[in-house]
Amino acid sequence: MGKIALHWFRHGLRLHDNTPLQKAIAGCTSLIPLYILDTEYFKPGKVGINRMGFLLDSLKALDTDLRAIGSRLYVAKGDPEEVIGKFIKEHKIGAVSFERDTEPYNKVMDGKIINLTKELNVEAFPLWGHTMFDPEYLLALNNGDAPLTMTSFLRLMSEAGDPPKPIDPPKSLPPPPADSLVCKDVFIFQGVPTLSDLTEYEFNPKDYTTWFVAGEKEGIRVMNEFLAQKRRVSTFEKPKTDPTALQPDTTALSPYITRGSLSSRTFYHGLKDTLKGMKSSKPPVSLKGQLYWREMAYLIGFSVPNFNQMEGNPICKQIPWLTGDDAKALLDKWEMGQTGFPAVDAVMNQLRTEGWMHHLARHLVACFLTRGDLWVTWELGRDVFEKHLVDADWSINNFSWHWLSCSAFFHQYFRCYSPIAFFKKTDPNGNYIKKHVPILAKFPDKYIYEPWTAPKGIQIACACIIGKDYPKPMVEHQFVCQENKSRMKKAYDTSKKRDSGEPPAKKLKQNNLSKYRTK
Missing domain, CATH: 3.40.50.620 (HUPs)
Incomplete structure (x- = not known):
C-alpha cells in the first residue's frame, strides 16, 4: 500500500x-x-x-x-x-x-x-x-523588526530582491482513497456546500449579491486582461483612481488574491514581465507598490503583538474612542447606510450589496466613523468591513483602520475627508450616489450631496422627504470635525508625555456626541 x-x-x-x-x-x-x-x-x-x-x-x-x-x-x-x-x-x-x-x-x-x-x-x-516572501526571512533581514514606514520597507525590498517565481500547477493528482468521504465523528459535506447548507447562519441565498465571479481561472483571466492594457499598467497610480466609478477603476484583483485563487507572486512576476523595457510609475503608488503595501501589512500583523486591537498594541495610539452602547447605536446607522450623508451611505450600501468598494471610498467612511465625525472606535468599524468584504483580509484590514483613524502609520489627524465635498471632485453629478442610494436618484445634481438643503417643494417632487424617507445628517460635520481634531491633539499630547516618561495627563473623557447630532 x-x-x-x-x-x-x-x-x-x-x-x-x-x-x-x-x-x-x-x-x-x-x-x-x-x-x-x-x-x-x-x-x-x-x-x-x-x-x-x-x-x-x-x-x-x-x-x-x-x-x-x-x-x-x-x-x-x-x-x-x-x-x-x-x-x-x-x-x-x-x-x-x-x-x-x-x-x-x-x-x-x-x-x-x-x-x-x-x-x-x-x-x-x-x-x-x-505572501510573496517568507515573513520570517524578511524579519531576519531587518534585525527582527517589521518596518513601520513604506520608505523603510522599500529599503528592505531592495535587499530582498524579487520574490520566488511561481510554480506551475500540477497536470494530474493522485486519486483520493475510495473511503475518504467517511471519517468517524467528522462532519463532511456531500460535495461543496451551498449557502442553504449552512443552516446555522440563517442566510437567504437571495441576499447574495456580489458581482465578483469566484475561482482561480477567473482570477487569472482578470489579471491577464488587466496586464494586457500596458499603458494603463505602466502609468497606474492608485491615489489617482476614481472612487466613484460605476465600474472598478483598479485591478479588482483583491478578492482573488485574498482568497488565494490568485498567487501574489504570480501577479508580481506578471507585472515585471509586462513592464520589461517600459518607463513606469514607481512604488508606493504603482501596482508593484500595492503588492508591497500588502506585504508590509502582513509582516506587521505577523510580528506586532495585539495588532488587531488598541489595548496592549505597542504601535497604536491610545485614543479614548466612544465604545459601548452609544458607539453601537452610531455604528448600526453607519453600517446600514443611514447616516444622512449620501456619499457615506452610498459607500456603505455598496459594501453590503457588492462586498467591495474602492480603497478611497473605504478611506472616506472609515475617517467618518472614527476621527472625522462619529468618534467610534476603529475596532468596531474593522469588524463591519471584515463581515461584509469579499476581500476581507485580517492584516490589511487592521493596517488600514490603524492608518485611517490616525492610530498608527499616518498621523496627520487634521486632514479629514469631507462627507460632502470629497466625491464631488470625481462625480459632480452624483451618479454613484444615485446608483447606491436610489431613493435620492431624482434629486437635482445641485442637492445630491446635501439633500437636506433642497426646498420642501423639490423634496416632494422627488418623492423623498428628508427626515422621513431619508434621514437627516447624524452630525453637523463642520462642528464635530473641529471638535474631534481637538480631541486628537489632546490624545497625541498625552501620548507624547507618556512616551517621554512624564506623568500622563488625566485620562481624557469620552464626551457625549449627542449634542452635536441633528435632531
Whole structure:
C-alpha cells in the first residue's frame, strides 16, 4: 500500500503556485484535498453572506479544477486540529501539507497541527504561500523588526530582491482513497456546500449579491486582461483612481488574491514581465507598490503583538474612542447606510450589496466613523468591513483602520475627508450616489450631496422627504470635525508625555456626541 497524503487547502485555493500541494503529492499514491470550514473562525453573525458566498463559490471552482485532473475537494466542518487528527488516524495518512498563515489565531493553529503531526509521526510540510516572501526571512533581514514606514520597507525590498517565481500547477493528482468521504465523528459535506447548507447562519441565498465571479481561472483571466492594457499598467497610480466609478477603476484583483485563487507572486512576476523595457510609475503608488503595501501589512500583523486591537498594541495610539452602547447605536446607522450623508451611505450600501468598494471610498467612511465625525472606535468599524468584504483580509484590514483613524502609520489627524465635498471632485453629478442610494436618484445634481438643503417643494417632487424617507445628517460635520481634531491633539499630547516618561495627563473623557447630532 502506497503513502496517503492530505493537503489542507486554507488561503491558497488554487492549483498554480501551490508549493505545499506539490510537496504533498511527491511520493504519494493517494491524496485527500481537504478544506475545513473552521467553526471557531467563521462564526455566525461575524461573517456576512457575500463574504461567505464568495468563499463557497471559490471552493466550488477549486473542486471543478481538481476534478479535471483526477481528484476532488472534500469539505469538512469543525476544529482543524480535531478534523486533521481524525483523518490521519482513520486513513493512516503519511504526510500532511498546508499553507502557513500570519494571523494570530491561525499562527496558533499552525503550531497545533505541527505538534499533532510530530505526535502521530506523520511527515509535515507547513510552507509559506499567501505572501510573496517568507515573513520570517524578511524579519531576519531587518534585525527582527517589521518596518513601520513604506520608505523603510522599500529599503528592505531592495535587499530582498524579487520574490520566488511561481510554480506551475500540477497536470494530474493522485486519486483520493475510495473511503475518504467517511471519517468517524467528522462532519463532511456531500460535495461543496451551498449557502442553504449552512443552516446555522440563517442566510437567504437571495441576499447574495456580489458581482465578483469566484475561482482561480477567473482570477487569472482578470489579471491577464488587466496586464494586457500596458499603458494603463505602466502609468497606474492608485491615489489617482476614481472612487466613484460605476465600474472598478483598479485591478479588482483583491478578492482573488485574498482568497488565494490568485498567487501574489504570480501577479508580481506578471507585472515585471509586462513592464520589461517600459518607463513606469514607481512604488508606493504603482501596482508593484500595492503588492508591497500588502506585504508590509502582513509582516506587521505577523510580528506586532495585539495588532488587531488598541489595548496592549505597542504601535497604536491610545485614543479614548466612544465604545459601548452609544458607539453601537452610531455604528448600526453607519453600517446600514443611514447616516444622512449620501456619499457615506452610498459607500456603505455598496459594501453590503457588492462586498467591495474602492480603497478611497473605504478611506472616506472609515475617517467618518472614527476621527472625522462619529468618534467610534476603529475596532468596531474593522469588524463591519471584515463581515461584509469579499476581500476581507485580517492584516490589511487592521493596517488600514490603524492608518485611517490616525492610530498608527499616518498621523496627520487634521486632514479629514469631507462627507460632502470629497466625491464631488470625481462625480459632480452624483451618479454613484444615485446608483447606491436610489431613493435620492431624482434629486437635482445641485442637492445630491446635501439633500437636506433642497426646498420642501423639490423634496416632494422627488418623492423623498428628508427626515422621513431619508434621514437627516447624524452630525453637523463642520462642528464635530473641529471638535474631534481637538480631541486628537489632546490624545497625541498625552501620548507624547507618556512616551517621554512624564506623568500622563488625566485620562481624557469620552464626551457625549449627542449634542452635536441633528435632531
